[in-house]
Amino acid sequence: MTALTVGKPHSSILAGRGGFAGALSDAFWRHPKLLLLLMLAPPLLWLGIIYVGSLLALLMQSFFAIDDFSGVVSYEPTLATYGQLLTGTNLDIILRTVLMAALVTLTSAIIAFPIAYYAARYAKGRWKAFFYLGVMLPLWSSYLVKIYAWKLILAKEGIVTWIFAKLNLSFVLDAILSLPVVGGNSLSVSYLGTFLVFVYVWLPYMILPTQAALERVPRNLIEASADLGATPRQTFRTVLLPLALPGIVAGSIFTFSLTLGDYIIPQIIGSSRLFIGQAVYAQQGTAGNVPLAAAFSVVPIVIMGIYLTVAKRLGAFDAL
Amino acid sequence: MTSAVLFRKVSRHFGPVRAVDGVDLDVGAGEFFAMLGPSGSGKTTCLRLIAGFEQPTAGHIEIFGERAEGVPPYRRNVNTVFQDYALFPHLNILDNVAYGLMVKGVGEVERMKAAEQALEMVKLPGYGRRRPGQLSGGQRQRVALARALVNKPKVLLLDEPLGALDLKLREQMQEELKSLQRALGITFVFVTHDQGEALSMADRVAVFNNGGIVQQGSPQDIYRRPKSRFVADFVGSSNLLPPDVMVSLGGERRWASLRPEAVRLASEGPEALVENVSFLGSATRLAVDLHRTRLHVMLPAGAEVPAVGAPVRLAWSAEDIHYMDDAA
Numbered sequence: 314m315t316a317l318t319v320g321k322p323h324s325s326i327l328a329g330r331g332g333f334a335g336a337l338s339d340a341f342w343r344h345p346k347l348l349l350l351l352m353l354a355p356p357l358l359w360l361g362i363i364y365v366g367s368l369l370a371l372l373m374q375s376f377f378a379i380d381d382f383s384g385v386v387s388y389e390p391t392l393a394t395y396g397q398l399l400t401g402t403n404l405d406i407i408l409r410t411v412l413m414a415a416l417v418t419l420t421s422a423i424i425a426f427p428i429a430y431y432a433a434r435y436a437k438g439r440w441k442a443f444f445y446l447g448v449m450l451p452l453w454s455s456y457l458v459k460i461y462a463w464k465l466i467l468a469k470e471g472i473v474t475w476i477f478a479k480l481n482l483s484f485v486l487d488a489i490l491s492l493p494v495v496g497g498n499s500l501s502v503s504y505l506g507t508f509l510v511f512v513y514v515w516l517p518y519m520i521l522p523t524q525a526a527l528e529r530v531p532r533n534l535i536e537a538s539a540d541l542g543a544t545p546r547q548t549f550r551t552v553l554l555p556l557a558l559p560g561i562v563a564g565s566i567f568t569f570s571l572t573l574g575d576y577i578i579p580q581i582i583g584s585s586r587l588f589i590g591q592a593v594y595a596q597q598g599t600a601g602n603v604p605l606a607a608a609f610s611v612v613p614i615v616i617m618g619i620y621l622t623v624a625k626r627l628g629a630f631d632a633l
Numbered sequence: 634m635t636s637a638v639l640f641r642k643v644s645r646h647f648g649p650v651r652a653v654d655g656v657d658l659d660v661g662a663g664e665f666f667a668m669l670g671p672s673g674s675g676k677t678t679c680l681r682l683i684a685g686f687e688q689p690t691a692g693h694i695e696i697f698g699e700r701a702e703g704v705p706p707y708r709r710n711v712n713t714v715f716q717d718y719a720l721f722p723h724l725n726i727l728d729n730v731a732y733g734l735m736v737k738g739v740g741e742v743e744r745m746k747a748a749e750q751a752l753e754m755v756k757l758p759g760y761g762r763r764r765p766g767q768l769s770g771g772q773r774q775r776v777a778l779a780r781a782l783v784n785k786p787k788v789l790l791l792d793e794p795l796g797a798l799d800l801k802l803r804e805q806m807q808e809e810l811k812s813l814q815r816a817l818g819i820t821f822v823f824v825t826h827d828q829g830e831a832l833s834m835a836d837r838v839a840v841f842n843n844g845g846i847v848q849q850g851s852p853q854d855i856y857r858r859p860k861s862r863f864v865a866d867f868v869g870s871s872n873l874l875p876p877d878v879m880v881s882l883g884g885e886r887r888w889a890s891l892r893p894e895a896v897r898l899a900s901e902g903p904e905a906l907v908e909n910v911s912f913l914g915s916a917t918r919l920a921v922d923l924h925r926t927r928l929h930v931m932l933p934a935g936a937e938v939p940a941v942g943a944p945v946r947l948a949w950s951a952e953d954i955h956y957m958d959d960a961a
Contacts, residue, residue, distance in 0.1 A: 531717075531719065533715050533717065533719040534719050534721060536684075536686055536706070536713075536715075536719070537713070537715060537719035537720075537721070538721075538732070538736075539685075539686075539705065539706040539707045540684055540685075540686075540706050540707075540711075540712055540713045540781075541707075541712065541732050541733035541736060541780070541781075541784065542707050542733050542736050542737050542784065543707055543732075543736040544707055544736075547736045551732075551735075551736070552721060555723045556722070556723060
């Protein structure tokens with residue numbers, strides 16, 4: 314026992330730890346908020362100044378306009394740039410992008426749900442690891458490499474065309490490609506191709522939050538629902554879906570906003586018509602119209618704001 | 634009399650694990666039936682077989698004379714009160730209670746009225762607008778009960794219904810459940826590992842062990858005449874007397890049980906040493922050493938209590954010795 318005694322024998326309060334570290338520990342113990350402040354300061358500075366600050370600077374840019382003759386930005390507050398944004402081709406770009414983002418999100422949600430459901434309910438041990446690997450593996454390889462790989466897959470000489478030919482189903486592919494608007498010369502230069510690649514690239518971001526939400530639904534709620542007389546369909550609609558909705562909405566925020574902002578996929582795969590991201594890229598680069606580029610980048614922010622408000626109204630976050 | 638629930642040689646195996654193995658069960662209509670056993674004894678699996686969450690690997694199940702194998706839970710007129718209540722967190726209390734009626738297509742006005750009545754029955758009137766998360770454990774338990782009973786089930790299943798409540802609430806709920814069952818006349822089947830709960834509430838008890846029923850009968854029967862050491866040990870605080878001790882006491886060479894309240898301190902009889910004294914309020918329990926076997930003796934209130942370490946002499950009447958079926 315004596316060997317274990319520290320400081321004064323028989324004292325009920327142990328001696329303070331010496332040095333600066335000891336003093337610091339005591340100070341943090343007495344003022345826990347100090348430690349919290351110290352931990353939060355760097356990320357808050359980063360998010361507050363570098364991120365929100367530049368976002369505000371961008372927002373301000375959109376209220377300036379470019380002088381048509383000189384091509385110089387005039388720093389007078391005006392709504393002229395927004396007027397320009399909501400006309401003709403620019404409006405088409407916005408509508409095209411939003412429609413694509415909505416379709417990609419909906420399709421991702423429909424494809425992701427069964428996969429996420431299987432992973433959350435049935436996969437155990439080795440299969441669960443396999444699931445995570447399968448979902449995450451595409452995220453480990455370069456985004457550009459994947460997109461160029463898809464360009465080859467979808468090209469006229471690519472494997473998709475070849476498979477349809479081998480199965481004597483070339484007429485099906487031709488029929489799909491001859492559809493107005495979504496079709497084209499080959500999948501790699503059609504909206505359909507852009508859509509397929511968007512869904513492929515963003516799918517993991519839909520699966521993972523959906524799976525996390527489903528994992529948190531206790532199994533006995535499903536049993537309770539059946540016990541009270543609900544068919545599996547009713548249970549899905551009235552219990553499973555409402556409880557998984559926050560996860561699906563979280564996933565859809567990813568797929569929706571990532572599609573809204575992407576400028577590489579539509580440039581490499583698809584028709585030559587622009588999406589918002591490409592318009593931003595072109596306006597601030599070659600065209601040198603920074604105010605219009607800024608106005609374009611405000612669009613996804615506003616749309617996401619509306620989207621989240623509607624989702625909240627519909628009770629998507631009630632189960633959080 | 635028709636049986637509410639009938640099991641004939643029912644088994645449920647999970648791979649090599651025989652969760653339920655060849656169980657015969659007969660629950661009478663309107664009966665308060667308890668399935669008692671330690672965890673892993675198969676009692677909960679039996680309840681899940683009645684609810685339809687599990688299907689038997691072998692055997693035959695009837696609910697009020699109708700075959701239940703292969704019938705999904707949502708087509709059984711049987712409702713369950715789950716151990717952790719399983720209330721829907723995204724619905725308020727009224728919608729939770731009305732859920733069963735909603736999925737069966739009962740109109741909004743009618744089902745809300747029924748749900749309100751059910752909440753009144755469990756003494757929670759006016760709680761409908763709240764969320765499950767805002768209620769205490771005891772209140773959630775009542776909501777779960779209302780949610781099941783509003784469907785007017787033929788059989789109500791209760792899975793460890795009082796396990797999560799504190800002692801005082803548990804005793805109160807025991808009485809309420811019992812009077813509710815008497816008033817409604819619905820067959821209650823409840824699962825518990827608490828022998829006090831089973832004995833105090835049930836009309837009949839089935840004691841489970843290792844996937845089978847080891848004894849069935851009235852609470853009095855099971856308490857007074859346990860068939861085996863397992864039942865005596867699990868159900869009561871009965872004293873177990875090994876065959877050797879029985880021989881030295883002049884009895885047969887068999888395992889026997891002796892209830893603590895049947896033992897008296899006397900001036901004649903086998904001598905034992907007091908090892909511990911516990912004051913229980915209504916009685917005092919002595920732990921004594923008799924031929925190296927520990928026995929409990931229940932002394933009524935007011936009796937003279939010997940000191941720890943004091944020698945005492947024990948007496949009991951011969952009919953209180955109950956021999957069991959176990960091999961010596």
